[in-house]
Amino acid sequence: MSEELIEKSKKLAAFAAVNENVLKSDRIIGVGSGSTVVYVAERLGQLEDKEKFICIPTSFQSKQLILDNGLRLGNVEEFDEIDVAFDGADEIDTNLNLIKGGGAALYQEKLVASSSRKFIVVADFRKQSPEKLGHFWRKGVPIEVVPNSYVKVLKDLFKLGANSATLRDAGKAKAGPVVTDNGNFIIDADFGEIPLNKVKELDEKLIRLVGVVETGFFVDYAEKAYIGNEDGSITSLSVSVPARL
Numbered sequence: 001m002s003e004e005l006i007e008k009s010k011k012l013a014a015f016a017a018v019n020e021n022v023l024k025s026d027r028i029i030g031v032g033s034g035s036t037v038v039y040v041a042e043r044l045g046q047l048e049d050k051e052k053f054i055c056i057p058t059s060f061q062s063k064q065l066i067l068d069n070g071l072r073l074g075n076v077e078e079f080d081e082i083d084v085a086f087d088g089a090d091e092i093d094t095n096l097n098l099i100k101g102g103g104a105a106l107y108q109e110k111l112v113a114s115s116s117r118k119f120i121v122v123a124d125f126r127k128q129s130p131e132k133l134g135h136f137w138r139k140g141v142p143i144e145v146v147p148n149s150y151v152k153v154l155k156d157l158f159k160l161g162a163n164s165a166t167l168r169d170a171g172k173a174k175a176g177p178v179v180t181d182n183g184n185f186i187i188d189a190d191f192g193e194i195p196l197n198k199v200k201e202l203d204e205k206l207i208r209l210v211g212v213v214e215t216g217f218f219v220d221y222a223e224k225a226y227i228g229n230e231d232g233s234i235t236s237l238s239v240s241v242p243a244r245l
């Protein structure tokens, strides 16, 4: 699978999503994190009325994207009612429920998504599951935890039936675990393929574990998904989700 094809499909999805979902009346825009959202920021920066936008970041990387594309940076404390937010996903099921957090940005992403009227997902073809979460994304659901709780949470995840649960290591970038923009750790917990009607139930069990800050399950958030396909076409999916604002 060529990197060029993947990048092209990301850009196709992102540009279509921005072109079709930023309304004349929209001013406060949420900007997600990751490599697909790079193209969302690029497209926003090309719009003739970009000066009117106030863009709300979901990570330090997201802040950089906003500034690098000449967009005005805002913050979720001041702008807690966001007109539309765009973000990527690690996997998308047929209900448009998501796994996110592959880049450890899930907490601020969910804060922005929960503060947005519209939440639009953009992704390349590798992210669309034929049905269930956990089909292609085998690294487990990312869970942000308070650092001193990680031993307890790891044990609790196995009690909940996780096949594996690991503290995310920073690898060559840094000795020791990944530390999020919020000063927390990430645990990746694999529960295998998750039936469509079990995602919400599992998410509710995870979020109740002492030490868990937020999970990478985005349940009933995305109302639309734009997926760039290998053949250059775009799949646009939509579902109804509960109003958030």
Ligand SMILES: O=C[C@H](O)[C@H](O)[C@H](O)COP(=O)(O)O
Residues within 6 Å of the ligand: 032, 033, 034, 035, 036, 037, 087, 088, 089, 090, 099, 100, 101, 102, 103, 104, 105, 106, 109
């Ligand atoms: O933590 C990172 C975010 O959830 C990303 O939106 C997600 O990992 C998808 O990233 P990418 O667009 O690079 O595949």
